[in-house]
Amino acid sequence: MNHGPYDWGRPSDDTYGAYNHQIAAANNSQFPKMNTQQPIVTGTSVIAVKYQDGIVLAADNLGSYGSLARFSDIERLLPVGDSTIVGISGDISDLQQIERILDDLQVQDSYDMEKPNLKPEHVHEYLSRVFYNRRSKMDPLWNSTIVAGLSSTNELVLKYADLLGVTYSSPAIATGFGAHLAIPLLRRKVETEEDASKLTEEEAVELVRNCMKVLFYRDARSIDKYSLAVISQSRKKIDIHKGLRCEDMKWEFAKHIRGYGAPQL
Numbered sequence: 001m002n003h004g005p006y007d008w009g010r011p012s013d014d015t016y017g018a019y020n021h022q023i024a025a026a027n028n029s030q031f032p033k034m035n036t037q038q039p040i041v042t043g044t045s046v047i048a049v050k051y052q053d054g055i056v057l058a059a060d061n062l063g064s065y066g067s068l069a070r071f072s073d074i075e076r077l078l079p080v081g082d083s084t085i086v087g088i089s090g091d092i093s094d095l096q097q098i099e100r101i102l103d104d105l106q107v108q109d110s111y112d113m114e115k116p117n118l119k120p121e122h123v124h125e126y127l128s129r130v131f132y133n134r135r136s137k138m139d140p141l142w143n144s145t146i147v148a149g150l151s152s153t154n155e156l157v158l159k160y161a162d163l164l165g166v167t168y169s170s171p172a173i174a175t176g177f178g179a180h181l182a183i184p185l186l187r188r189k190v191e192t193e194e195d196a197s198k199l200t201e202e203e204a205v206e207l208v209r210n211c212m213k214v215l216f217y218r219d220a221r222s223i224d225k226y227s228l229a230v231i232s233q234s235r236k237k238i239d240i241h242k243g244l245r246c247e248d249m250k251w252e253f254a255k256h257i258r259g260y261g262a263p264q265l
Contacts, residue, residue: 039091045178046087051204090143120149132165
C-alpha cells in the first residue's frame with residue numbers, strides 16, 4: 001500500500017495505475033463553468049387566497065430529494081419586515097439564497113430608517129428583478145414565489161414571481177402542483193376581487209386547510225405538516241401558525257377502487 005497524501009488507502013501504482021492528479025486539482029479543471037441544470041431538493045406547493053379583511057397563505061414543510069421525503073422541517077413561508085410574507089416553492093438551496101438576499105435587503109432598509117419601510121410591493125418588484133437577472137445569465141434561481149402583505153397605504157398585496165421573471169396578481173394564487181389541484185378549489189369561492197370581499201377569515205382559513213388536505217392526498221411530494229399565515233388588514237398584523245397537520249384524513253375511498261387491496265368476494 002502507498003501512504004503518500006494522494007494515495008492513502010490505495011493499492012500500489014503497479015496494481016491499478018498511477019493516481020489521477022486532475023481529481024485533486026478539480027478547481028483548475030479545463031471544463032467550462034456549469035450552472036445548476038435542475039432543482040435537487042425541492043419544496044412543493046404554496047397556496048394563497050384573499051378574503052374580505054386579509055390574506056391566508058400555506059405551505060407544507062417537506063423537502064423532497066427526488067421521490068424521497070428527505071426533510072420534514074423546511075419553513076417555506078418567510079416573514080420580511082413587519083408587513084410581508086414570501087412563500088417559496090422549488091429548489092431548497094435557492095430558497096436559502098433568496099432568504100439571504102431578503103435578509104440583506106432588510107439590513108439595507110434599516111440603515112437610515114427609524115421604522116421598517118420595506119413593503120410587499122417593494123419586495124415583489126425586487127424579487128422579479130433578481131429572478132430576471134439570474135435568468136438572463138442562464139443561472140436561474142429555481143423557485144416560484146408568492147408575495148403577500150399590506151402595502152404602504154394598508155392595501156392588500158398578493159402577487160406572484162417565478163424563475164423566468166414572470167409576474168402577475170390575482171385574488172387566488174398557487175405554485176407547484178397546487179396550480180393544478182388547489183386553484184380550481186380556490187376559484188370556486190374566490191375568482192374575482194368581489195368574491196374575495198365576501199369571504200370571511202374563518203371561511204378562508206377553512207378553504208386553505210381543505211386545499212392542503214387535497215394536496216396531501218394527491219401530490220406525492222407533499223406532507224401533512226404545514227405552516228399557515230394570516231395577514232389581517234384591520235389588525236395590521238401577521239400571524240404565522242407552524243406545525244399544523246391535516247386532520248380527519250380518510251383513506252377508505254381506496255378500498256372501493258377496483259384492483260386495490262384484498263379482493264372482494
